[in-house]
Amino acid sequence: MERSEIDSLVRHNIAGLTPYSTARDEYQGELGTFLDANESPYENGYNRYPDPHQKRLKARLSAIKGMPVENIFIGNGSDEAIDLIFRIFCEPREDNVVAIAPSYGMYRVAAAINDVEVREVQLGEDFSLPVDDILKRADAHTKALFLCSPNNPTGNAFPRAEMLRLADAFGGITVVDEAYIDFSDTEGLKDEIFARPRIVVLQTMSKAWAMAGLRMGLALADRRIIELMSMVKYPYNISEATMRIVKELLDLPVDDQVTEIKAQRAVVAEALSRLRSVKHVYPSDANFLLVRFDDADAVYDHLIGDGIIVRNRSRIKGCEGCLRITVGLKEENEKLLKSLESYEKESPVR
Ligand SMILES: *Cc1c(COP(=O)(O)O)cnc(C)c1O
Numbered sequence: 001m002e003r004s005e006i007d008s009l010v011r012h013n014i015a016g017l018t019p020y021s022t023a024r025d026e027y028q029g030e031l032g033t034f035l036d037a038n039e040s041p042y043e044n045g046y047n048r049y050p051d052p053h054q055k056r057l058k059a060r061l062s063a064i065k066g067m068p069v070e071n072i073f074i075g076n077g078s079d080e081a082i083d084l085i086f087r088i089f090c091e092p093r094e095d096n097v098v099a100i101a102p103s104y105g106m107y108r109v110a111a112a113i114n115d116v117e118v119r120e121v122q123l124g125e126d127f128s129l130p131v132d133d134i135l136k137r138a139d140a141h142t143k144a145l146f147l148c149s150p151n152n153p154t155g156n157a158f159p160r161a162e163m164l165r166l167a168d169a170f171g172g173i174t175v176v177d178e179a180y181i182d183f184s185d186t187e188g189l190k191d192e193i194f195a196r197p198r199i200v201v202l203q204t205m206s207k208a209w210a211m212a213g214l215r216m217g218l219a220l221a222d223r224r225i226i227e228l229m230s231m232v233k234y235p236y237n238i239s240e241a242t243m244r245i246v247k248e249l250l251d252l253p254v255d256d257q258v259t260e261i262k263a264q265r266a267v268v269a270e271a272l273s274r275l276r277s278v279k280h281v282y283p284s285d286a287n288f289l290l291v292r293f294d295d296a297d298a299v300y301d302h303l304i305g306d307g308i309i310v311r312n313r314s315r316i317k318g319c320e321g322c323l324r325i326t327v328g329l330k331e332e333n334e335k336l337l338k339s340l341e342s343y344e345k346e347s348p349v350r
Contacts, residue, residue, distance in 0.1 A: 005197060006224045009143055009172060014088050019231040022052060050240040053230070057243050060250055061218065065203075070223040071193060073230060076237050078179060078204045078217030079106055082146075084229045085200065086114040089143040089173055098137050099146040100129070102153060102318045104177060107146040122318060127154040127282070129162050135169055145170050148177040150184050153313050153324045155284035157186045164192065167199050173225075175200045180286035182208030182258050183265075190220045197222035207287060208258050211249055214242050261287050265327045271337050277344050279321065292321045299323060299343055306339040 007015060023036035040047045058069045065072070075081040090097065092115035099107045101120040111118040119137045124130055134145065145166065150157040167174040178201055181188040190201045200221040206212035216238065219229060269289055273281045277299060279292040293299045296314035300323060303310055311324040327333065 004224055006222060006228075009089050009198075010228065011087075011089060011091050014228065014232060017231055020235050022049070022235065024049075046240050048240070050236055050238060050243060052235040052237075054238055054243060057238070057247060060247060064250065065190065065218075065220065067190060067220055068223075071220055071226055073219040073221070073226045073233075074238055075217045075219065075229075075233065077206065077215045078177065078202045079110070080233065080237065081200075081202055081217055081219040081229065082106055082175075082177075083110045083114070084219075084232055085144055085173065085175060086110050086116055088225075088228050088232055090114060090116040092116060095141045095143045096139075097144040097146060098134055098142055100134070100148065100151070102151075102313070102316045103146070103148045104152045104179075123151075123154065125318075127151065127156050127318070129158045129166070131162050131166050134166060138170055138172070142170075142172055144173040144175055146175050146177065148179070150178075150180040150285035152179065152286065153288070153290055153311070153316070153319060153322075155282050155286045155288060155290050157181075157184045157285040160186065160189065163189060164196070167192075167196055171198075173198050173200055175202060177202045179204045179207055182254075183262060183287045184285035186285060193221050197224070200225060205246065208254055208261075209249070210254060210257065211246060214246055214249075216242060216246055261327050264330060264333055265289065268325075268327060268333045268337070272340075275340055275344065277340065277347070288324050288326045290319065290322050290324050293323060294321075295347075296321045296323050298347065299340070302343040302346075303336070303339055306335075306342075308336055308339055310336075 037049055039049060054074050057074060058072050061072055062069045073081060096117035096119055097111060098119045098121060101122050108118050121130055121134050121137050147158065147163060149163060163176060176189050176199060178188045181203065188201060189199060193199050193201060200219055203218045203220065205214065205216040265284060269281045272278050272289065272291055277294050279294060282290040296312060300310065300312045313319040313322045313324050325336065
């Protein structure tokens with residue numbers, strides 16, 4: 001039997017894993033006398049274990065995303081999917097991953113927890129993707145490459161052709177985190193997973209879909225990868241309550257909200273760029289702006305004084321002097337701009 005491209009990358013203990021199974025895997029009916037799981041027989045809406053395969057929710061998401069259900073993994077936030085990539089592919093203290101920097105902090109945290117080395121490759125000064133540097137850092141033990149596009153905290157999406165060139169040249173799993181893809185005018189890579197089975201696309205319900213409090217993230221990938229993720233995850237990783245509420249909220253379209261946030265992003269970027277304290281507003285494909293100030297710490301403190309909390313990224317290499325500012329409601333953005341104007345009035349001209 002020929003082993004698939006994917007299986008040759010999987011850790012030995014995972015390849016040989018017998019996953020936890022439930023009696024309900026054998027009984028497909030909806031109605032029955034369920035005396036198999038030691039649940040309480042007293043109905044209250046939540047007395048039964050949830051569907052570990054999340055079949056109904058996957059069917060809904062399949063229609064929304066235009067992806068077959070076999071290519072969808074649902075996790076307790078994207079963070080679960082990130083952790084699973086490490087647990088499935090990376091032998092602790094032996095394998096490594098390559099990640100871009102600056103980027104989302106969770107790749108590094110998940111790597112540290114799993115005792116896997118991360119080789120960070122600094123983006124170009126304009127936050128461009130250093131394709132050749134990334135390929136040079138990968139070796140025979142590099143199992144995964146973490147890209148984030150649009151990238152957090154820089155806000156830019158990388159050119160599709162460059163990401164595909166990387167994915168093709170790199171022999172391991174290329175993870176493309178698309179948490180912010182709904183705010184971008186560029187198309188994501190999800191449709192590439194069929195021709196390129198080593199690409200894993202991560203999406204989330206936490207940003208454009210406005211469900212950060214519910215904790216739900218998606219991985220879109222080759223069916224063998226989805227099979228492995230489903231095998232390694234906690235059986236009941238998504239609660240009945242979460243699935244029920246997500247299904248309700250999926251009926252409320254968010255397209256208009258995304259359109260409004262993108263419009264506000266342009267308004268705020270333009271207003272910021274006219275401020276004396278602002279050195280640079282980076283272009284953004286996401287729902288936030290990375291902004292370089294003359295004195296990021298002073299601006300940060302001033303905003304806090306006005307009850308406005310932004311993310312201080314000024315101590316991150318490549319983001320020196322920068323605050324990351326989420327685009328909010330029109331009123332919130334106006335409050336931000338007003339506070340910055342008062343900062344300039346109070347602070348001496350530099
Ligand atoms: C916000 C964000 C996520 C979402 O994480 P969840 O666990 O799904 O809430 C994923 N990746 C990046 C880069 C993010 O900024």
